[in-house]
Amino acid sequence: MTIGELAPPQRLMMTPGPSSVDPRVYRALAAPIVGHLDPWFKTCMNETQELMRQVFQTTNRITMPMSASGSGGIETAIVNVLEPGDEAIICVNGYFSDRMFEVASRTQAKITKVEAPLGRPVHPDDVRRAAAGKKIKLVGVAHGETSTGVVTDLDNFRKVADELGALLIVDAVASLAAVPLNVDKQRLDIVFSGSQKALSAPPGISPITVGPRAEEVMTSRKTKVQSWYFDITTAMAYWGQGRLYHHTPPISLIYALREAMRIAIEDGLEARWDRHRACQQALVAGIEAMGLKMFVENPADRLVTVTPVMIPAGVNDAKFRGQLLDEFNIEIAGGIGPLGGKIWRLGLMGYCAQKANVLLLLGAMEKVLLDQGARVPAGAGVAAAARSFSHAEAALTAK
Numbered sequence: 111m112t113i114g115e116l117a118p119p120q121r122l123m124m125t126p127g128p129s130s131v132d133p134r135v136y137r138a139l140a141a142p143i144v145g146h147l148d149p150w151f152k153t154c155m156n157e158t159q160e161l162m163r164q165v166f167q168t169t170n171r172i173t174m175p176m177s178a179s180g181s182g183g184i185e186t187a188i189v190n191v192l193e194p195g196d197e198a199i200i201c202v203n204g205y206f207s208d209r210m211f212e213v214a215s216r217t218q219a220k221i222t223k224v225e226a227p228l229g230r231p232v233h234p235d236d237v238r239r240a241a242a243g244k245k246i247k248l249v250g251v252a253h254g255e256t257s258t259g260v261v262t263d264l265d266n267f268r269k270v271a272d273e274l275g276a277l278l279i280v281d282a283v284a285s286l287a288a289v290p291l292n293v294d295k296q297r298l299d300i301v302f303s304g305s306q307k308a309l310s311a312p313p314g315i316s317p318i319t320v321g322p323r324a325e326e327v328m329t330s331r332k333t334k335v336q337s338w339y340f341d342i343t344t345a346m347a348y349w350g351q352g353r354l355y356h357h358t359p360p361i362s363l364i365y366a367l368r369e370a371m372r373i374a375i376e377d378g379l380e381a382r383w384d385r386h387r388a389c390q391q392a393l394v395a396g397i398e399a400m401g402l403k404m405f406v407e408n409p410a411d412r413l414v415t416v417t418p419v420m421i422p423a424g425v426n427d428a429k430f431r432g433q434l435l436d437e438f439n440i441e442i443a444g445g446i447g448p449l450g451g452k453i454w455r456l457g458l459m460g461y462c463a464q465k466a467n468v469l470l471l472l473g474a475m476e477k478v479l480l481d482q483g484a485r486v487p488a489g490a491g492v493a494a495a496a497r498s499f500s501h502a503e504a505a506l507t508a509k
């Protein structure tokens with residue numbers, strides 16, 4: 111059997127990740143490999159870390175690309191802080207914040223789970239109540255919960271963590287470079303993300319930043335970090351001044367992430383946040399004009415990068431997504447866990463968060479819904495989205 115040359119289809123990734131990749135990033139990915147200790151690469155490392163500080167908006171010394179997907183970011187943040195006997199609170203309002211709880215509960219620390227109903231953020235008062243009488247070392251929260259499309263207001267959680275004298279650990283996998291986030295101004299102790307979401311680089315890197323209070327906690331540990339690979343202080347032997355071998359990093363992915371971050375900075379973070387918001391408002395206007403229902407009821411709780419939509423009665427989930435893929439080369443995601451078969455998750459991340467893609471997706475959804483026997487008012491989705499974009503553009507010009 112002869113295996114042919116690799117030829118993946120060109121999909122439009124309107125998913126909660128990975129998102130489609132800018133051609134500039136593909137070009138970076140194809141650049142020649144150098145050694146991880148090559149003097150040229152050391153400069154490339156400095157530049158990558160500098161760009162990462164700009165994207166996170168921080169001056170944190172420990173700011174580096176972990177050689178891992180977003181889940182590795184969760185693991186790194188949790189296992190470097192918690193020691194046996196510590197107590198921590200993890201806020202859980204979906205599949206990925208529950209993963210943070212799962213990672214934390216594999217340490218020998220005592221973990222309290224504080225939950226919210228799916229489609230809502232955790233209430234800070236529930237954290238206060240759960241913490242009563244405990245010495246909480248860290249509070250963990252997902253800025254954007256990708257499984258439900260919910261955003262959490264981090265300032266409320268900073269306040270609670272301050273009251274408890276705890277570190278605040280933030281999963282920004284689905285929000286970095288799309289949702290306002292300023293690590294230093296908001297005094298977030300550890301924040302990690304994923305390369306494949308709103309940064310629109312290939313999957314495989316988890317950018318992470320660690321503030322001075324968290325660094326102090328890490329350097330004054332009494333026990334060794336349970337993971338060798340994700341031990342931040344030893345990984346900093348390579349990503350800090352020494353540039354000493356720790357493990358061989360994914361050179362090509364670092365090139366790609368560097369270029370993706372250059373694009374984010376060229377766009378301007380605020381312009382990028384505005385663009386994501388305008389795209390989501392138009393998408394929501396279009397979805398509602400087609401007669402479909404949003405899963406997250408409160409507009410203030412909606413995460414701009416992931417829009418969950420209730421699957422209308424009588425429409426087959428798998429057939430709908432299959433036809434979008436086969437006929438339009440558009441991938442969207444279904445629900446996970448208890449939301450499987452109940453919602454579609456429409457992604458607007460980085461390179462995909464563009465006006466043309468929103469209009470194309472709505473037009474394609476109308477065609478597929480009609481083919482599946484649903485009743486959809488002709489052209490209503492695209493028309494409502496177009497109006498929404500025009501309003502957003504007029505508001506921006508008036509600024």
Ligand SMILES: Cc1ncc(COP(=O)(O)O)c(C=O)c1O
Pocket residue numbers: 126127179180181182184206252254255256257281282283284304313
């Ligand atoms: C909020 C959030 N956290 C963590 C992860 C895990 O990231 P990965 O799949 O890259 O390991 C994801 C992935 O979708 C996510 O959306």
